[in-house]
Amino acid sequence: MSDSAPSFKPPSTLLIVGSGVFGLSTAYALTKRPEWASTQITVLDRAGGSASIPQRPVFPSRDASSIDSSRIIRADYADPAYAALASAAQAEWRKPGPDSIGGDGRYTETGFLLVADNEPPLVRNARGLEVKSGMGFAREAYANAAAHARHSGREGDGNGDWVQPLDGREAIRNATTTGAELGDWGYLNRGSGWANAERAMAWFYEKVRRTGRVKFASGTVMRLEVDADQRRVVGAKLADGRSLRAELVVVAAGAWTPSLVDLRGQAVATGQVLGYMDITPEEQARLGKAPVLMNMTHGTFLIPPSNRVLKIGLHGYGYQNPTKVTSCLTVPKQHKSSSDFTSSGARKKAGEEHFPEIAVSQPLTHLDDPTLWMPASGERALRKGLRAMVPWPSVADRPFNANRVCWYTDTPTGDFLVTYHPYWNGLFVATGGSGHGFKFLPVLGEHIADNIMGRCTPILKDKWAWKEVADVEQAIVTEDGSRGGQAGLILRTELRKNGPRI
Incomplete structure (x- = not known):
């Protein structure tokens, strides 16, 4: 992908969908890098208000996996890379x-x-x-x-x-x-x-907010917006009718990610x-x-x-x-058969072409x-x-x-999924925590940022890559x-x- 080439040039605008461990840590890491000093960074989350103050956005959302009384902090891994x-x-x-x-x-x-x-x-x-x-x-x-x-x-x-x-x-x-x-x-x-997970996330959110470099937006993403002719994701369409546009979109929505990006064979919500x-x-x-x-x-x-x-x-x-959704961005079937998916007929059926009804967990x-x-x-x-x-x-x-x-x-192996989408330009996914992502909060963002900029270590780049899947319908275990x-x-x-x- 040209987005991840060694000559990487930071985008003028960045939209991160999700303010959990992957999203917040990425935002913070990028605020510290001089190359990103001119990039407008927005973090978007459903961030539903609390029961007592429903109108007040809360980041991350109260049902995010990172919001809980406690999470295990350990370096006890069978895999040396995760142990390190x-x-x-x-x-x-x-x-x-x-x-x-x-x-x-x-x-x-x-x-x-x-x-x-x-x-x-x-x-x-x-x-x-x-x-x-x-x-x-x-x-x-x-x-x-x-x-x-x-x-x-x-x-x-x-x-x-x-x-x-x-x-x-x-x-x-x-x-x-x-x-x-x-x-x-x-x-x-x-x-x-x-660690007290909820308190740690609140502390980290304040750390990001105090940089003054990140705008936080509240809203539910209905689907990503695409420019089919350019094979590019250009933003997100929200339930209230708003559109948030960005040159690069990072989807780090945790278990909601497979409802926005087709991850069949890659990751599943459990x-x-x-x-x-x-x-x-x-x-x-x-x-x-x-x-x-x-x-x-x-x-x-x-x-x-x-x-x-x-x-x-x-x-x-x-x-x-399993739930039938039409919010999930897929790869057009025409692409799989090497025919011209950008024909006028295909463009007229953009909703059917890129957001067909599929079942996701x-x-x-x-x-x-x-x-x-x-x-x-x-x-x-x-x-x-x-x-x-x-x-x-x-x-x-x-x-x-x-x-x-x-x-x-x-994910099938428990490895994270942190990579550019193999088909859609302008789309990066950072997800696949597999129940063990929280402990990495202090350091994870730096490695995600490295991956965005094409600088990730070979071992992590390989572990976190998009995998070739023979049968996307096969259940992920x-x-x-x-x-x-x-x-x-x-x-x-x-x-x-x-x-x-x-």
Whole structure:
């Protein structure tokens, strides 16, 4: 693409659709680069107002995946590239003080206990392909975490290694502090922890706003606007009739990205369940000292509570919500057959040509339906995980009093999708967080900006590239060894099965 050539020239106007981790971090990175000093940067988000002040825009939107009480901050990856990138991000999270993203209690280093059940490192999936298991992920993550601990001089502090292998259920039970026999093998990384995601995003938004270089706009994108003759995206059409034009459009709308750009075969929106319950001061005191707990075989995780609210989640294959849309920008069929798609007849049918009705998994959140409650199948998985992680009678059977369906943007390999569109000029996509993008907030934008300017490191450029897909209709299942549960669940089908609360 000419847009990403070494002779890159920054556009005069830039529109970033989405103010989550990918969008905000990109905007901030570009404000620091002298080449972009003359570029008008606009960040657009649905940014629906709060319930108490509905007219006030809030960035990011209240149902964005980055808005939550807590997110795991770790460099524990089976992939060395992500382990290195997360290690660089952790260095920023650890910096103290109000001017640091992790300061003022936004980041807490409690340690991270990652375990798996006995299973071979490689297993066969439903399609008969050999893929990494939870145990395979855990052992490779341990090797990378231990290597980074040695490199950073954090091998030990007199009380044991920073990254300590745990062989057997008794060793794991002693490390949990909850008395849980959580798995068969794992390790404790004392150099990981968790962040208050909502507070960190609010801090980062203010950091971007104070640059004075970014305009924030509120509105729902109905579809991207295109110049078909030039094969170029030229802006976005909003639900209220407005059009925002830009020389370069970056779509970083998280799980809503596949509803605006055809990502079939590249990425899909999946709903992941989270459950919350109130706990007593005594339970808070005990659980607040625990490390983050995660079983990679089952995908359940528990983050130490704060403010007497316990949260448990499922990092699984998730639920899809197939929905017919006409908002998704596709590649014209004529292009695939090498015929002239810019004929007058095609231009007359631009809506049909570039925005046909297709089915995509589209987020359904509490802003769409305030009464939404997670599927009973997801609640059962959370309950099973809670009983395994906190085997206390007072907690194990206590009802959840709040829940959330958090929407990932999953890719087949768990790699991000950060690249120019292979067909449409003027369009760059930055998405595919796959449930692990938040921790990179302090450093991700610099790498996205490098990619926009054609300077990205070869390894990340390759990982984050647009992939060749033989069958775009084949369901996307993230097979990186980090997921648990059952694949192929449909949200609305499972919601119809909901019976009495458990």
